[in-house]
Amino acid sequence: MNREWLIRILQVTVVALTVAAVFQELEKPKEARKWHGKVASIFPYDFRIPTIARLKESYWNPYESRVFNSPLFGIGWAVNFYALLENLRVIEEDVSEESFLTPTPAMKEAMKGLLQNPQETD
Numbered sequence: 278m279n280r281e282w283l284i285r286i287l288q289v290t291v292v293a294l295t296v297a298a299v300f301q302e303l304e305k306p307k308e309a310r311k312w313h314g315k316v317a318s319i320f321p322y323d324f325r326i327p328t329i330a331r332l333k334e335s336y337w338n339p340y341e342s343r344v345f346n347s348p349l350f351g352i353g354w355a356v357n358f359y360a361l362l363e364n365l366r367v368i369e370e371d372v373s374e375e376s377f378l379t380p381t382p383a384m385k386e387a388m389k390g391l392l393q394n395p396q397e398t399d
Contacts, residue, residue, distance in 0.1 A: 291352065294316050294317075294320050294322075294352050295322075295351075295352055297316045297317070298314075298316045298320075298322040298324070298352060299324070301314070301316060302314075302324070311325075312324040312325050313325055313347070316352070320352055320353065321347040321348060321352070321353070321354065322348070322351065322352045323347055323348050323349065323350055323351070324350070324351075325350075327349050327350050331349055332349055334346070335347065335348065335349045335355035335357070336349070336355055336356065336357065336358055337357070337358055337359050338357050338359055338360070339359045341357055341359075341360060342360055342363075343357060343360060344356060344357055344360045344361050344364065345357070
């Protein structure tokens with residue numbers, strides 16, 4: 278089997294899962310439709326309009342240990358980069374988003390020195 282067939286099979290699978298997810302929602306009564314869930318109890322989908330809160334929840338969620346989360350929009354999985362970096366030991370477990378973005382004491386000292394002794398530039 279060559280590469281084109283593999284790509285075609287993947288495309289057909291994605292289209293079939295999308296159609297199945299839409300039909301799954303349309304089978305429910307109108308008031309029970311959530312437009313997010315799982316197809317075949319395996320593949321997550323979410324057809325709601327994306328929001329900033331859900332974007333953050335999908336791609337940078339320090340409260341979730343799973344690397345693969347539900348997607349922001351569509352079918353498949355989103356990568357929780359916080360959990361990925363935590364598993365790769367790039368960031369420590371007790372690092373919050375606020376402390377991750379806060380300057381370190383060394384950076385504060387350097388800035389303090391620059392503010393106290395500004396050097397003139399030509």
